Amino acid sequence: MKLRAQACLTAIAPIALVLGAALMVAAPRLARADAQQQQSFAAWRSMADCARLAAKQYPDHTPEGNAKREAARQNCLRQRHLPVIPASPSAGAGQ
Numbered sequence: 001m002k003l004r005a006q007a008c009l010t011a012i013a014p015i016a017l018v019l020g021a022a023l024m025v026a027a028p029r030l031a032r033a034d035a036q037q038q039q040s041f042a043a044w045r046s047m048a049d050c051a052r053l054a055a056k057q058y059p060d061h062t063p064e065g066n067a068k069r070e071a072a073r074q075n076c077l078r079q080r081h082l083p084v085i086p087a088s089p090s091a092g093a094g095q
Contacts, residue, residue: 053072054070
C-alpha cells in the first residue's frame with residue numbers, strides 16, 4: 001500500500017510542477033486591469049475623495065450639516081467632471 005501511494009505521488013509530481021509553473025506565469029496577466037477598469041477605478045477613487053473632503057469640511061451630522069455636506073460633495077463631483085449621483089435617502093425618509 002505504501003509503495004502504491006509513493007508511486008502515485010511520483011507520477012503526479014511532474015504534472016503538479018507544470019501546472020504550478022503555468023499558473024505562476026498566467027497569474028500576473030490575469031490580475032492586471034484593462035484600460036477601462038483602470039479608468040473606472042480612478043473615477044471611483046475621485047468620487048470617494050469628494051465624499052471624504054465633504055465629510056471633512058462638514059463633519060456634523062445635523063440635518064443642516066448633512067445638506068451642506070451633500071452639496072459640497074456634489075459640487076466637488078461637478079468640478080471633477082464626474083457623474084453627480086444623489087446620496088441615497090435615509091432609511092426613515094420614505095415612511
